[in-house]
Amino acid sequence: MPREQLSVLSDPEGIVVRRVSVIASCLMLGAVTACSTPEASDPPAPEDSLTSQSESEDAESTSTPDDAAQTSASPVDARGEDPGVPELPAVAMEDSEAGAEAFVQYYIGLINYVAAFPQAGVLEPYGDPNCGTCNVFEDDAHDFAEAGKYYDRDTIIPSSFESLRFENVYRVAVDGKAPAYNIMNSSGEIVARTEEVPNFKIAFQVYMQDDEGYRIEWIKS
Secondary structure, three states, X not given: XXXXXXXXXXOHHHOOOOOOHHHHHOOOOOOOHHHOOOOOOOOOOHXXXXXXXXXXXXXXXXXXXXXXXXHHOOOOOOOOOOOOOXXXXXXXXXXOHHHHHXXXXXXXXXXXXXXXXXXXOOOHHHEOXXXXXXXXXXXXXXXXXXXXXXXXXXOOEEEEEEEEEXXXXXXXXXXXXXXXXXEEXXXXXXXXXXXXXXXXXXXXXXXXXXXXXXXXXXXXX
């Protein structure tokens, strides 16, 4: 296991948190509140942070008809038809390192699913009530569903999973990337954009809730 990855798994309280909004946005939100540093103020709401960045860039540049067309026109929508909520695989119910990894992979799949097809209640059963990031994910899915907004493609693409067991919890480190994607409104217009983030790391701490399966205690970057 790479040294950097091992440090994420074995020392969650010592993780160096990078306040990079685009990396955080790979988790669908634009900001992961559980990862904020003590010195920094609370991050803006996800949509606000992305929209503010877009407005700032527009203010610094001179708009042309072509620029305006690129902003308002809908790109090829990569989300396709709604396949329905993915089913939890049997291995993701196993009390083992492999089971914990499978569960985290499934949860990331759910994040991508509700990004493309926002709806309340999909993520909620898998987060501990005290998992702030989990709660924000659920709130955003609810808000996007009500507003008719969605993401036009997957927001996080994992490339590897590594887990370690510590007493009654598992810590799963995920390497991956965040592709460039757009936030769309109900009319198919782009309301915000993000840039590609080729590499990032996320750590999940999960535990087995009796016979009900895994719950996420926290998520950190």
